[in-house]
Amino acid sequence: MCGLCGLLDDGGHWGDPLASDAGRPARQQRLLRLKALNRVLGYYRLTLSDFHGSGSLLTTPTGKQAMVANLDDLWRQVEALGGRRLDPLDPNLLEHLAREATA
Template sequence: MCGLCGALGAGPHWSDPMGGRTPQAERQARAAAANRVLGLYGLRLAPWADRFTLTGRTGRAAVVAHLGALWPEAERLAGRPCDPLDPAVIARLEGGAG
């Protein structure tokens, strides 16, 4: 995450609902998309109220306010770097050997 996003943590995040869906439907869709990547790290994201919960295989969990705060928490729970732009992750998502 860039430092500016972290510094501006208050108020709506750039990833908050757009496009005519309800906020709940938008959070559900975002969680489903994120779970494609998070599952590769043994993590799962679920909408909860106006936030998300992130859980690991061991039961450790964190509340995530918005997607900008997701990846640092994912790395903390997974105990390793979680890079959604890693070429091997992208290859696995696209069905390649990666």
């Protein structure tokens, strides 16, 4: 998709549970989504940032970057940049998330 189409597309992804939060402005929804995702990504030493409200930028500690358009794309890019398969039931990940929730 070209940059212009990406900027004009304001529709949410069907798999994004936060996209339908009608009571909040779109920017606030994006920031809450980023905060939640960065808790998970922190375990993998990755960060996700907003890219002009049209997508997100995934960054590694070494500076590698990838644009992501939705959650499906995010998990594919995390595996590609991180070089390992993701396991949402990994006990170490769950422990990390429990620590983040109490911090």
